[in-house]
Amino acid sequence: MKKIITLLILAIFIFSSSAFAITAEEVIQKRDDNEYLQSARVEATMVINNSGRELEKKMISLSEGDKALVEFTNPMDRGTKYLKREDNLWMFFPDAEDVVKLSGHMLERGMMGSDFSYKDMMESEKLTELYNFEIIGEEEFKGRPCYKIEAIKEEGAEVSYYKRVTWIDKERFIGLKEELYAESGKLLKEVIVEETEEIQGRWYPIVTVMENKLRENTSTTFIVDSIKFNPEIPEGTFTLESLQ
Amino acid sequence: MYSKKIILLILTLILIASPTITHASSNYQMGGTAKTGLNSLFFDDTSRIELYDSLNLELTSDDTAFEVDFTHNFTNNELDISLKKAYFRKKFMGSNITIGKQPISWSFGSLINTVDYSLGAEALDEETSAKYVNGIKIDYPLNWYSSLSLVREFNSEYDYKYGFRGRTLINDYDVSVNWVNQKSTNSSDLNRWGLTLKGDISNTGVYGSYTQIDYKTKNFQINTEGYMMGADYSYFLNEGYGNRLYLQGEYHLLEKNEGLNVLLNSLAGAGVAITPSKISSQEKYFKVFLSNVNYNINDFSSIGFFTITSLEDGSTALIPNYRNQLTNNTTLKVNVSYLSGSSNEIFTGGNTLPGVVCNIELSYAF
Numbered sequence: 001m002k003k004i005i006t007l008l009i010l011a012i013f014i015f016s017s018s019a020f021a022i023t024a025e026e027v028i029q030k031r032d033d034n035e036y037l038q039s040a041r042v043e044a045t046m047v048i049n050n051s052g053r054e055l056e057k058k059m060i061s062l063s064e065g066d067k068a069l070v071e072f073t074n075p076m077d078r079g080t081k082y083l084k085r086e087d088n089l090w091m092f093f094p095d096a097e098d099v100v101k102l103s104g105h106m107l108e109r110g111m112m113g114s115d116f117s118y119k120d121m122m123e124s125e126k127l128t129e130l131y132n133f134e135i136i137g138e139e140e141f142k143g144r145p146c147y148k149i150e151a152i153k154e155e156g157a158e159v160s161y162y163k164r165v166t167w168i169d170k171e172r173f174i175g176l177k178e179e180l181y182a183e184s185g186k187l188l189k190e191v192i193v194e195e196t197e198e199i200q201g202r203w204y205p206i207v208t209v210m211e212n213k214l215r216e217n218t219s220t221t222f223i224v225d226s227i228k229f230n231p232e233i234p235e236g237t238f239t240l241e242s243l244q
Numbered sequence: 245m246y247s248k249k250i251i252l253l254i255l256t257l258i259l260i261a262s263p264t265i266t267h268a269s270s271n272y273q274m275g276g277t278a279k280t281g282l283n284s285l286f287f288d289d290t291s292r293i294e295l296y297d298s299l300n301l302e303l304t305s306d307d308t309a310f311e312v313d314f315t316h317n318f319t320n321n322e323l324d325i326s327l328k329k330a331y332f333r334k335k336f337m338g339s340n341i342t343i344g345k346q347p348i349s350w351s352f353g354s355l356i357n358t359v360d361y362s363l364g365a366e367a368l369d370e371e372t373s374a375k376y377v378n379g380i381k382i383d384y385p386l387n388w389y390s391s392l393s394l395v396r397e398f399n400s401e402y403d404y405k406y407g408f409r410g411r412t413l414i415n416d417y418d419v420s421v422n423w424v425n426q427k428s429t430n431s432s433d434l435n436r437w438g439l440t441l442k443g444d445i446s447n448t449g450v451y452g453s454y455t456q457i458d459y460k461t462k463n464f465q466i467n468t469e470g471y472m473m474g475a476d477y478s479y480f481l482n483e484g485y486g487n488r489l490y491l492q493g494e495y496h497l498l499e500k501n502e503g504l505n506v507l508l509n510s511l512a513g514a515g516v517a518i519t520p521s522k523i524s525s526q527e528k529y530f531k532v533f534l535s536n537v538n539y540n541i542n543d544f545s546s547i548g549f550f551t552i553t554s555l556e557d558g559s560t561a562l563i564p565n566y567r568n569q570l571t572n573n574t575t576l577k578v579n580v581s582y583l584s585g586s587s588n589e590i591f592t593g594g595n596t597l598p599g600v601v602c603n604i605e606l607s608y609a610f
Binding site: 055075103105108218244 | 273275304351383385391443444447476478486487542543572573575609
C-alpha cells in the first residue's frame with residue numbers, strides 16, 4: 001500500500017513538473033515575442049455588432065513603443081486621427097482641421113463606439129511589466145492544446161483590468177481566448193481569437209472578437225487586413241504636426 | 245453669381261478628372277456628405293417650417309484640399325453654394341505654409357470658445373461657416389508638442405486681420421496663447437488675446453481660459469476681460485465598464501461691453517439668439533453657466549442635453565439632441581432648442597426670435 005502511495009505521489013510530482021516545465025512568465029514572454037508590437041503598420045477593419053445591427057470602421061495605424069497614430073478611412077469617419085503618447089491622447093478633427101487634447105477619462109471609452117477602449121487599442125506596455133502570472137491549468141480550446149494562465153495586476157500598476165485569464169496555444173504561443181475581470185471578480189470582457197496566421201515567422205491574431213459581458217448582444221470584431229512588423233517609420237510621425 | 249459659376253466649373257472638372265486622379269495617385273481622396281432636413285421655428289404667434297437639401301463634396305490630398313457645399317432651400321427655392329476649402333500646403337524651411345480658403349479654428353474643447361480665431365466658429369460642438377477664412381497660415385513646429393502659428397486673413401470687412409497662436413505642453417497640460425488683431429474698414433481696432441489651459445485632475449478633465457479684449461475707435465476705447473473654467477467627466481455604468489454617461493460643465497464670467505459681444509457672437513454661432521437690451525447694465529460681469537450631459541444608449545445612438553443658463557435672471561436655453569447612426573454611412577440627428585425665459589428675461593423667444601427651433605437631419609457619407 002505504502003509503495004502504491006509513494007508511486008502515486010511520484011507520478012503526480014513527475015506529471016506536475018512536466019506540465020509546468022515552462023514557467024508562466026516564459027509562456028507570456030514567448031507570446032509577447034509573437035504578439036507584442038515594438039513597431040508596426042496595421043490596416044484593419046472593425047465591425048461593431050449590436051443586436052443584429054452592424055457598423056464597419058476602417059483604419060490604418062502606426063505604432064512604435066508607447067506611441068501610436070490611428071487614422072480612420074471609412075466615409076463616415078474619414079480623416080479622423082488619434083495620436084497617443086504615453087497616457088495622453090490627441091484627436092484631429094478633419095472638418096475644423098484642428099487638434100484637441102482629449103481628457104484622460106476618454107481613454108477608457110469604447111473607441112468609435114466599439115467594445116475596444118482606446119486603452120485596449122493603443123496599450124503599449126508589455127503585460128509582463130504589469131501583471132503577475134501563474135499557470136493554473138491546461139485545456140484545449142478549439143482543438144488546440146493551451147496553457148491556461150491567470151494574471152493578477154501588480155501592486156501599483158495602472159491597468160484597465162484587475163485580472164486576466166488567458167488560453168495560450170502551447171505550440172504556437174499565441175493567445176486564443178482571454179477573459180478580463182474586475183477586482184470584484186466580475187467578468188467584464190471576453191476576447192476570442194477566431195483566426196491566426198503566421199506572418200514573418202510570428203503567429204499573430206488576424207480575426208479577434210471582443211464581447212463586453214456587461215452589455216447585452218454586443219460584440220466587436222477586429223480584422224487585421226494587413227500588418228507589417230518593424231516598418232520604416234519616418235521621423236516626426238508621432239507629433240502633433242503630423243496629426244494635422 | 246460669377247464666382248458660383250467658377251466653382252461649378254472647377255467642380256465639374258474635378259468630377260470628370262477624379263477617376264484619373266485616383267489612378268494617378270492614391271494620395272487623392274474624394275468623398276462627401278448628402279443631407280436632407282427640416283427646421284421648424286416657433287414664434288409667439290406664428291410658426292414656420294423650412295426644408296433643405298445639401299451636398300458636400302471634397303477632394304483632398306496630402307497638400308491640397310477642395311471642399312464645397314451646395315444647399316437648396318425649398319422655402320425660397322434658392323441654391324446656395326459655399327466654398328469651404330480651396331488651399332494648398334507647402335513645407336518651407338521647417339514650417340508648413342497653407343495658402344487659400346481654409347478652416348482656422350483654435351478649438352478648445354469647450355461649449356463656447358471666447359479665444360477662437362473667429363468668434364462663433366465652433367460652439368456647442370457644432371461648426372459654423374465663420375471658421376473658413378481666406379488667408380495664409382504658417383505653422384512652425386518647435387518640437388513634437390509645441391508649435392507657433394501665424395495667420396494673415398484677407399477679408400473685405402477688415403483692413404487687416406492677424407492671428408497668432410503658440411501652443412505647448414507643460415506637465416501634461418495643453419497650454420496655448422492666442423492673439424488676434426483686426427482693424428475694420430470702419431477704423432475700429434480690436435485686439436483679443438487669450439490664455440488657455442487644458443489637462444486632467446485625477447479622472448476629471450479640467451480647462452480654463454482668460455480673455456482680454458481691447459476695442460478702440462476714433463471716439464472711445466474699451467478694455468474688457470472674460471474668464472472661463474470648465475470640467476468634464478465620464479461615468480460608466482455597470483462597475484465602470486458599461487454604457488457611458490458624459491458630463492460637462494462650464495462657467496463664464498464676461499465683463500460687459502465688448503465682452504458681451506463675444507458672448508453674443510458665440511451664442512449666435514451655436515444657433516441661440518438673445519436680445520442684448522434685456523441684459524441688465526447694473527452688474528459689471530455677465531455670468532453664464534453651461535452644462536452638457538450625453539448618454540450613449542448603445543453603440544450607434546446617443547442622447548444629449550445642453551443647457552445655457554444666465555445667472556443674471558435664471559433664464560435658460562434647453563438644447564436636447566439625439567443622434568443615431570442608422571447604417572455604415574447614414575446618420576439621423578435631431579436637435580431642439582427651447583428658450584425657457586419669460587418676456588423680460590434674456591433667454592426667451594418672441595415674435596422676432598423663435599422660442600423653439602427643431603432641426604431633423606438625415607445625412608449620408610460617401
